[in-house]
Amino acid sequence: MKKILSICLVLLTSFALCACSSEEGKETNNQTKTEEKIYGVGETITYKKDGQERVHFTVNSVSNTSDRNEFADSQPEQVIIIHYSYENIASEEDVYFSSVNFKVIDEGGNVCETYPASINTYPQTAPIGTKSEGEEAYGLKQQSSKIKLVVDLDYFGNKVTYELPIQ
Numbered sequence: 001m002k003k004i005l006s007i008c009l010v011l012l013t014s015f016a017l018c019a020c021s022s023e024e025g026k027e028t029n030n031q032t033k034t035e036e037k038i039y040g041v042g043e044t045i046t047y048k049k050d051g052q053e054r055v056h057f058t059v060n061s062v063s064n065t066s067d068r069n070e071f072a073d074s075q076p077e078q079v080i081i082i083h084y085s086y087e088n089i090a091s092e093e094d095v096y097f098s099s100v101n102f103k104v105i106d107e108g109g110n111v112c113e114t115y116p117a118s119i120n121t122y123p124q125t126a127p128i129g130t131k132s133e134g135e136e137a138y139g140l141k142q143q144s145s146k147i148k149l150v151v152d153l154d155y156f157g158n159k160v161t162y163e164l165p166i167q
Contacts, residue, residue, distance in 0.1 A: 036161065037160075038161050038162070038163050039059075039162045040162065041060070041061060041062070041162075041165065042058065042059075042060065043058065043059075043162075044056050044057065044058045045058070045151070045153070045160050047153045047154065049091075049154075052090055053089050053090060054088075054090050055086060055088060055095050055153065056086060056089060057084065057085075057086045057097065057151060057160075058084060058085050058086070059082065059083070059084045059149065059162050060083045060085055060133070061082075061083045061167060062080055062081070062082050062083075062149075062164045062165065062167065063081050063166065063167045064078065064080055064081075064166055064167070065079050065080065065081050065118075065137065066079075067079065067117040067118050067137075068117070069115070069116040069117060071116070072115065072116050072139075074113065074115065074139050076112075076115060076139025076140055076141060077139075077140055077142055077143050078106075078140040078142075078143050078144060078166075079117050079137060079139050079140070080104075080137070080138050080140060080147065080166055081117065081119060081136070081137050082102070082104070082135065082136050082138065082149065082164075083133070083134075083135050084097065084133065084134060085132070085133035085134075086123075086126065086132060086133070087126065087131040088126040088127060088128050088129065089128075089129075091128065092128070094125040094127050095125070095126045095132075096123060096124070096132075097123055097134065098123050098134065098136065099114045099136045101151055101152045102136060102150070102151060103149070103150040103152075104138045104140075104147055104148075105147060105148040105149075105150070106140040106142045106144040106147055107142060107143075107144035107145065107146060107147070108142035108144070110140070110141040110142060112138045112139060112140050112141060113138065113139060114136060114138055114139075115137045115138055115139035116137070117137035118137075119135040119137055121134055121135045122134060122135075144166060145165065145166055146163060146165045147163075147164050147166065148161060148163055149161070149162040149163075149164055150162075
């Protein structure tokens with residue numbers, strides 16, 4: 001009987017300790033999320049892996065365009081062009097940023113899609129020691145004076161957020 005009581009006591013203590021440590025972990029995660037930095041035009045993000053700088057990423061500008069594609073399925077309220085640049089400092093794999101790395105959100109909180117507008121600069125893969133730049137066009141569902149841009153730096157959840165005025 002004493003053995004069973006001892007085992008039950010050990011199990012209860014273990015569950016209580018696990019529950020406490022789980023709550024502490026949640027608080028730490030919430031604090032990290034609220035302290036996330038929001039970046040602006042011209043600010044460079046440095047992606048690090050294993051303590052080493054690998055990639056620099058910068059949004060250079062966001063501008064309106066009057067360009068509309070008569071064959072587009074969507075009829076957005078506003079079309080913008082995002083101009084960005086990146087540099088492969090020490091990534092063994094070639095670096096390439098495009099719309100698959102981006103999530104654009106207009107002032108109404110709508111997640112927006114790419115739009116087939118004319119762009120002038122197409123991103124290229126960048127091996128170590130090289131730079132590239134690119135442009136992406138997006139159709140906004142609501143007229144906006146600024147957007148939120150979430151950039152996925154490595155496809156593994158390392159994301160940064162920009163708040164960008166539209167020029």
